[in-house]
Amino acid sequence: MHRMLAAVLTALAAAALAVGAGCGIVAALEVPPEQPNVPLVTFDRTGE
Template sequence: MAGHVGVGNLPDREADPAMSRLLAACLTVAFAAVLAVGTAFGVVALLEAAPDQPNTPLITYERAGQGS
């Protein structure tokens, strides 16, 4: 019986395993790219939401006289 699918037999029209691996790899790369872009936008949004910090030095030095 040609084309008969029995126990342990593969159907005639099953997809090529290499193609399914390639598709899985492409989907993984696309998902990783979307995740990376989303993370980048999230980090930028968090940094923009943080209040500006004052730009005051922690240590100041007194200037000595101009002579010497």
């Protein structure tokens, strides 16, 4: 009985850790970058 309880608790802990890691990865990917998205090269279009 003790082994069954240990196995169930281990499985629950692993599932909770996997869900937490997944939520952390999603939260990290949704953070906007700190660097502004500006082009390094621009072309003058006044001749059009």
